[in-house]
Amino acid sequence: MRILLGITGGIAAYKAAEVARLLTRQGHAVRCVLTEAGARFITPLTLASLTGQPVFGANPDLGEWRANPVVEHIDLARWADLVAVAPATADILGKTANGLATDLLSTLLLATRAPVLWAPAMNTAMWSHPAVRANVARLKSFGHSLIEPVEGLLACGEEGGGKLAEVEAIVDAILALGSPRHPALEGKKVLVTAGPTREDLDPVRTLTNRSTGAMGIEMARALRNAGAEVHLVLGGDGPAFPLYGLAPTRVRSAAEMLAACEKLWPAMDGLVAAAAVADQRPETCSAEKVKKGEGPERLTLVRTPDILATLSDAKRPGQWLLGFAAESEGHLENAAAKLTRKRLDAILANDVADGQGFGDQANTLTPVTAEGPQPALGPLPKDELAQAAVAWWAHRLAALSPSQP
Ligand SMILES: Cc1cc2nc3c(=O)[nH]c(=O)nc-3n(C[C@H](O)[C@H](O)[C@H](O)COP(=O)(O)O)c2cc1C
Known part of the structure; x- marks a missing residue:
C-alpha cells in the first residue's frame, strides 16, 4: 500500500515518526509531507531515514516545493492509495474544509482522489471550538474519515479531549481504510467469534482456557481490511485494543456467546468461528464466594451449547461457515471430522501440541476442505497468518461462486 x-x-x-516506522516495517511505502510548521517539530531527515522514501514539503532543507520541475502536488496525489494527516492541526482542518490550497499538503489534499484520514x-x-466542530463536520461530509482524539494530559498541561489517538490505533485505521479490497468479501457481513469463554463457579473462580483471542481478532482485522463488514463477538477479559470501525460485542460464557451469535447470524453472509468455547461448565454457580473447605472435592460439569453446530443448523442458502480446530494430537484428522460433523465449508487446523499457537507466538494453519488438507499457511506471526488465511478463503469463495461481483 x-x-x-x-x-x-x-x-x-x-x-508521526512511529506511525511511519510501523507502516514501513509492515512493508508499506510511506511518503511524508511536512507543512512548514510541521518541519519545526520533526526533521525530514528522521522521516526519510525511517521510511527510506523522499520527504516532501515547504522546508528550507528541502527547497521550495513550487520550484520543483515535477508537478509534485498532482504526482503525489495520484501516487497515494490513502492520505493520512497525523497530527492534523486546527489550521489544516480549516484549510481543507474550506478548499484552501496554500502549501503542498493542503494542495494535494484537494487534488487527491484517494481516501483521506484525519x-x-x-x-x-480548540478541539471543542464551534469553528473546528463545523470544519470536522464539513470534512466528514466530503467522505473523509477521522480518528477521534482521545482524552488525556495534553502537552499544554490541560487534561481533556484533543490528544492524538494512539499510534497503533492510527496505523490500524490507515490499514482499515487503505488496504486493497477483495471482491468476494467486499461489503459482505461476516460474524467473527474470538477469545476464550469463562464458565463461573462463583464470583471469583472460573473455568476457562488458554486462548487470548489474538488469532480471532487478527482474522476480524484482516476481513475488515479486505472490505467485509465485520461483527466481532469476543470472549475473555483482555484489554481494549484498536480495531477501527468495529465495536466488539463482549461476552463471558458460552451461553452468552451463543445468544449474541444467534441474534446476528440471520443477517450475516458468513461466519469465522475462532473462539475457544468451553465444552463444559460447572453444573451450578454459587452467588457468593465458596469458602475454603466448604467447596466440593469434585466438580460436576454439564455440556455447554455447541455454537458452531447451532449456527450450522440455522444456516440459510448462501451463508458460509469457516471453523477453527485447535488440536494437540492428530490435528488434521480431527479437523476433517469436525468439518463433516458440523457441516462447515472449511476449517483451519491449528496444531497446539506443547502449548504452541497461543498468545503472540507465530503459528501455522492448515486449511481442510471436503477435498482434504490444503497447503499449510505459515509459520507466520498472527497478523500475517490471518491475512494469508483471509486471502486463501477469499480466493476459494471467488472460485466457488465465480459469478460474484
Ligand atoms: C509549541 C506549539 C505547539 C502547537 N501545537 C498545536 C497543536 O497541537 N494543534 C494545533 O492545531 N496547533 C498547534 N499549534 C499551532 C500551529 O502550529 C499553527 O496553527 C500553525 O500555523 C499550523 O500550521 P500547519 O497547519 O500548516 O502545520 C502549535 C504551535 C506551537 C508554537
Whole structure:
C-alpha cells in the first residue's frame, strides 16, 4: 500500500515518526509531507531515514516545493492509495474544509482522489471550538474519515479531549481504510467469534482456557481490511485494543456467546468461528464466594451449547461457515471430522501440541476442505497468518461462486 502521511505543526508530530516506522516495517511505502510548521517539530531527515522514501514539503532543507520541475502536488496525489494527516492541526482542518490550497499538503489534499484520514491533535478548547466542530463536520461530509482524539494530559498541561489517538490505533485505521479490497468479501457481513469463554463457579473462580483471542481478532482485522463488514463477538477479559470501525460485542460464557451469535447470524453472509468455547461448565454457580473447605472435592460439569453446530443448523442458502480446530494430537484428522460433523465449508487446523499457537507466538494453519488438507499457511506471526488465511478463503469463495461481483 502507498501511504502519504501529512504531518502538521503540533507537538504530537514526533508520534508521526512511529506511525511511519510501523507502516514501513509492515512493508508499506510511506511518503511524508511536512507543512512548514510541521518541519519545526520533526526533521525530514528522521522521516526519510525511517521510511527510506523522499520527504516532501515547504522546508528550507528541502527547497521550495513550487520550484520543483515535477508537478509534485498532482504526482503525489495520484501516487497515494490513502492520505493520512497525523497530527492534523486546527489550521489544516480549516484549510481543507474550506478548499484552501496554500502549501503542498493542503494542495494535494484537494487534488487527491484517494481516501483521506484525519488524526487531529490540539488543545481541548480548540478541539471543542464551534469553528473546528463545523470544519470536522464539513470534512466528514466530503467522505473523509477521522480518528477521534482521545482524552488525556495534553502537552499544554490541560487534561481533556484533543490528544492524538494512539499510534497503533492510527496505523490500524490507515490499514482499515487503505488496504486493497477483495471482491468476494467486499461489503459482505461476516460474524467473527474470538477469545476464550469463562464458565463461573462463583464470583471469583472460573473455568476457562488458554486462548487470548489474538488469532480471532487478527482474522476480524484482516476481513475488515479486505472490505467485509465485520461483527466481532469476543470472549475473555483482555484489554481494549484498536480495531477501527468495529465495536466488539463482549461476552463471558458460552451461553452468552451463543445468544449474541444467534441474534446476528440471520443477517450475516458468513461466519469465522475462532473462539475457544468451553465444552463444559460447572453444573451450578454459587452467588457468593465458596469458602475454603466448604467447596466440593469434585466438580460436576454439564455440556455447554455447541455454537458452531447451532449456527450450522440455522444456516440459510448462501451463508458460509469457516471453523477453527485447535488440536494437540492428530490435528488434521480431527479437523476433517469436525468439518463433516458440523457441516462447515472449511476449517483451519491449528496444531497446539506443547502449548504452541497461543498468545503472540507465530503459528501455522492448515486449511481442510471436503477435498482434504490444503497447503499449510505459515509459520507466520498472527497478523500475517490471518491475512494469508483471509486471502486463501477469499480466493476459494471467488472460485466457488465465480459469478460474484
Ligand atoms: C509549541 C506549539 C505547539 C502547537 N501545537 C498545536 C497543536 O497541537 N494543534 C494545533 O492545531 N496547533 C498547534 N499549534 C499551532 C500551529 O502550529 C499553527 O496553527 C500553525 O500555523 C499550523 O500550521 P500547519 O497547519 O500548516 O502545520 C502549535 C504551535 C506551537 C508554537
